[in-house]
Amino acid sequence: MKTNETHKKDSMNILPVHSTASLIKASIAATLIASILLVLIILPSEYHIDPTGLGQYLGLTDIAEASTSTMAPTQTPTKNKVTSSTLEQTIQTVPTIETLTDIIQARSTLSVRSDIIDIVIPAKKGLEYKLLMDKFTHLTYEWRTDGEPLYFDFHGEPKGDKTGYFESFSITTSTQMKGSLTTPFAGSHGWYWKNQTNDPITVTLSTKGDYTIKG
Template structure:
């Protein structure tokens, strides 16, 4: 009798409870409902900016999707192992402001071509200048309608208050053609002097990244 009871107890201890089909169906339904709630309230707002319930926006999850849509490129962070940021490195507070962009555009004129007729009155002088940044190229070609003019082709540094200027060519001629690489930022151009008793017209053609000062 002792052995029989021991076998009976051993059999009861190894019995595995079996859930009914109804219990398994209820568990599956609960899991599906929970998954659907997570999908609608968290995954869709964070991944696709789809927020039918408004909970994602309240929790700030839609901002994640908006940021990803605005910049789909991968972002690498600077660390001790990667001290040099790549082109897609996350930069904080380094983006230029609107005013800085406008200022940069104002400081860096675009390429342009111009042609103008300048009348130098009899017995008088006249200047015509361009504003260029340092290291820029100014292509020029000017010629008179016949008479010769004394001229000084020169540049004046930006912000200088001492009266300094650098002359590139000083002579008398009826035409001049060439290219100037500006040694400094500032105004560059010509001073023409008409020593005759008749007005002389200068036709000036230019090409470069400049602003016309006149």
């Protein structure tokens, strides 16, 4: 028969075993915390993507803008002119947020280029300008008109899609816009501008990222 002392020693040698349910709960909690940090802190401060508006309130988006402004270009900007017009687009959906690991991995392998282009939007017509980009690649951009505001739709179209599906990232009427995008899918990404005035309007567009110009 074991003594009380021996029984106590045997009890001390028994290691606690975590159940499968507790491990699953811990994994879910860790995933939720990582997702919250991604949306509230990392995307606004690193990529100027602020779906909740909290990043702008806390000043995190200013960090992303400062980081973008200090990045040195690796290619001398080129300047071109485009005058063809296209059909007007409409809103379909909003962009999705992918995992932080995929975004960081894609951004670390960028082949960065930069371009400056003048795009003439004819009177009473619309024009589209697109860049071909892979999934999870990063783009920073800035454009402004020579005076008058333009209606625009900044959107992307998945590679190989034949249904007409696209995602709109920003839609408004303005004389200028500055921002960044981490692409949610491979395909063409760019802008549609519509000139509702009686005179041509020139848009000067600056872009920097890993892309091929589709025009």
